[in-house]
Amino acid sequence: MGTFKFRSYHQDFWAGLMFLGLGLLAVYVARDYPIGRAMRMGPGYFPTYLGMLLTFIGAIVAGRSFFTEPTDEERTTRWAMVPLTLMPLSVILFAVVVDNFGLVLAVALLIGFASASVKNFKPIELIVMYGVLVATAILVFQKGLGVPFHAFWEESFGKAVSDFWSTISTPLRLMFGS
Amino acid sequence: MEFLGEVFGNLIMGFGVAVSLENLIYAFIGCLLGTLVGVLPGIGPVAAIALLLPTTFALPPVGALIMLAGIYYGAQYGGSTTAILVNLPGESSSVVTCLDGHAMAKNGRAGHALAIAAIGSFFAGTVCTLIIAVAAPPLAEMALKFGAPEYFSLMVFGLIASAVLARGSLIKALGMILVGLLLGIVGTDVNSGMSRFTFGMPGLSDGIGFVVIAMAFFGLGEIIKNLETPDDQRQVFTDKVSGLMPRWEDIRMSAGAIVRGTFLGAFFGTLPGTGPVVAAFSTYAMEKKIAKDSSQFGRGDIRGVAGPESANNAAAQTAFIPTLTLGIPGSGTMALMLGAMMIQGIAPGPQVMTSRPDLFWGLIASMWIGNLMLVILNLPLIGIWVQLLKVPYRLLFPAILMFMCIGTYSLNNSIQDPLLMGFFGVVGYAFMKFGCEPAPMLLGFILGPLMEENLRRALLISRGDPTVFFTRPISLTFLVLAAGALLVIVLPAVRKKRDEAFQGDE
Numbered sequence: 301m302g303t304f305k306f307r308s309y310h311q312d313f314w315a316g317l318m319f320l321g322l323g324l325l326a327v328y329v330a331r332d333y334p335i336g337r338a339m340r341m342g343p344g345y346f347p348t349y350l351g352m353l354l355t356f357i358g359a360i361v362a363g364r365s366f367f368t369e370p371t372d373e374e375r376t377t378r379w380a381m382v383p384l385t386l387m388p389l390s391v392i393l394f395a396v397v398v399d400n401f402g403l404v405l406a407v408a409l410l411i412g413f414a415s416a417s418v419k420n421f422k423p424i425e426l427i428v429m430y431g432v433l434v435a436t437a438i439l440v441f442q443k444g445l446g447v448p449f450h451a452f453w454e455e456s457f458g459k460a461v462s463d464f465w466s467t468i469s470t471p472l473r474l475m476f477g478s
Numbered sequence: 479m480e481f482l483g484e485v486f487g488n489l490i491m492g493f494g495v496a497v498s499l500e501n502l503i504y505a506f507i508g509c510l511l512g513t514l515v516g517v518l519p520g521i522g523p524v525a526a527i528a529l530l531l532p533t534t535f536a537l538p539p540v541g542a543l544i545m546l547a548g549i550y551y552g553a554q555y556g557g558s559t560t561a562i563l564v565n566l567p568g569e570s571s572s573v574v575t576c577l578d579g580h581a582m583a584k585n586g587r588a589g590h591a592l593a594i595a596a597i598g599s600f601f602a603g604t605v606c607t608l609i610i611a612v613a614a615p616p617l618a619e620m621a622l623k624f625g626a627p628e629y630f631s632l633m634v635f636g637l638i639a640s641a642v643l644a645r646g647s648l649i650k651a652l653g654m655i656l657v658g659l660l661l662g663i664v665g666t667d668v669n670s671g672m673s674r675f676t677f678g679m680p681g682l683s684d685g686i687g688f689v690v691i692a693m694a695f696f697g698l699g700e701i702i703k704n705l706e707t708p709d710d711q712r713q714v715f716t717d718k719v720s721g722l723m724p725r726w727e728d729i730r731m732s733a734g735a736i737v738r739g740t741f742l743g744a745f746f747g748t749l750p751g752t753g754p755v756v757a758a759f760s761t762y763a764m765e766k767k768i769a770k771d772s773s774q775f776g777r778g779d780i781r782g783v784a785g786p787e788s789a790n791n792a793a794a795q796t797a798f799i800p801t802l803t804l805g806i807p808g809s810g811t812m813a814l815m816l817g818a819m820m821i822q823g824i825a826p827g828p829q830v831m832t833s834r835p836d837l838f839w840g841l842i843a844s845m846w847i848g849n850l851m852l853v854i855l856n857l858p859l860i861g862i863w864v865q866l867l868k869v870p871y872r873l874l875f876p877a878i879l880m881f882m883c884i885g886t887y888s889l890n891n892s893i894q895d896p897l898l899m900g901f902f903g904v905v906g907y908a909f910m911k912f913g914c915e916p917a918p919m920l921l922g923f924i925l926g927p928l929m930e931e932n933l934r935r936a937l938l939i940s941r942g943d944p945t946v947f948f949t950r951p952i953s954l955t956f957l958v959l960a961a962g963a964l965l966v967i968v969l970p971a972v973r974k975k976r977d978e979a980f981q982g983d984e
Contacts, residue, residue, distance in 0.1 A: 340938065343667040345934075347674060387879065
């Protein structure tokens, strides 16, 4: 056992903190669910116990990081912030756009934003890849497997814009509360 | 004798179901797609299967299962091809194959390595199909006697075993299991009708789809992780692959390794947890130990390919035993297969064998057909796989990303699933950065609702008395096994061995 020291470069510190947070969150949210008794378990019974167990494990994992020096494998490494932002962003853009504006635009946004996370992409490559992927999406998934996509907006561009606005305005209003 | 006759009769019935032109085509497409995606570097079998699952939803049950079996074996096998030709294996069970397989490829013997991997896998697949056919009926009969306490304890054992057999820290694996269990109960509680952990989002009331979780953690999270390192570190073997016809000499030399690998793999496969990985590692270690001249291991010894590859495939096959007889998946891939069966309206468990014998035996027959199809398919098509491996990652990952978006969208024809995938992809990456393995989480995720239901029922019969888990002999056995597994890993000597096994025996 090593000396007591705060080690933010130890993976276990963060892993434990995450478990701890998730465990407490589970217990906190589940406080509204009736626990019941062992014989007649309520909806809160299982999650509350799981949450407490997870909190306990999180405390041990995080606590351990104060006493042991991490091995090379346990040391935290740099986060790939660019792909970590761009990948989810491109997925979100695809999802938000595809219903109203169709695959052609959605895939373009997806590929464009995703590819921006690598340094060495070439424009021609990108265009060819985009063409192949859009064709696959339309021919195989929309026509072949019958996923209800469309290639472009369904009725008119104006309608697509207004539908799009109503899709995204609700969550935005909820978020910014106006 | 009578029993074997029955098994034989059932197998023939199974082949009667599986061998029709239509089903053979499904098997072919499944193998082709499975290998195609499995070959891609950086995609393991879980992500590959999750990616391809939606393509089977529209098929009739038997056809869908057959295509699934093809996808499953194709994805496993494709990973081995990548391990031999590229020095970056797409999945952890191929790490061992990579050691000698890639060394052989560098010595100009890629063809021999691929051929022996195919032969070993096919042999293992055939033997293990028979093992399933013989072992499944009596096990299912036994499982019919299981009550809720037995199921609950069995699941506890399964989860603990998966944590013990996972790489890295045991306690973090246990934490991941709990995270999975909690994610699994998101949605409407079947008993009270109450929405749990939905955070006011109506879309979450049906729970989170397992394909979404699998794609997020094993697909999206993995892509972000792969983008950390620049593309050009990948060493692709681009010479023409020759010598695909196996040489008699190679077969003679590796026959022993194939047989030993098959049986060791068959044993590990039935245990819950990361069966194929442990099977491959232990077979490699064993072969190295019993070889008279072990100096060539790591430098291109054919036994170092034959043994682990057979074990890998054997374990992948026998992993179906607990899934089919108990309805409890032992690994992430099995959990996906189980989920796919449920979508087809089949609840795997001991009753499937008696209620839908055509499906059960048809599936077993199709496993063998899938294995055969792979041998036929893989060796002639190796040129295509090599071309595929040359595709740089910067072109590959946007394509994978698009297929994941479309795949998740098609689950419910709604944009909610791709959005959830995006969110959990970030979570998955964070867990990976903190050294938490996602595999136990996926198992917990699948078992969460099942566990809660069986716990509830067990405590209901016992009138709230928790000793019910200790007074029923079968249940007690599972709990003792679980405690034993935990104790064993805490003992320093065993712990050291386990760490060594995961170090790739260097």
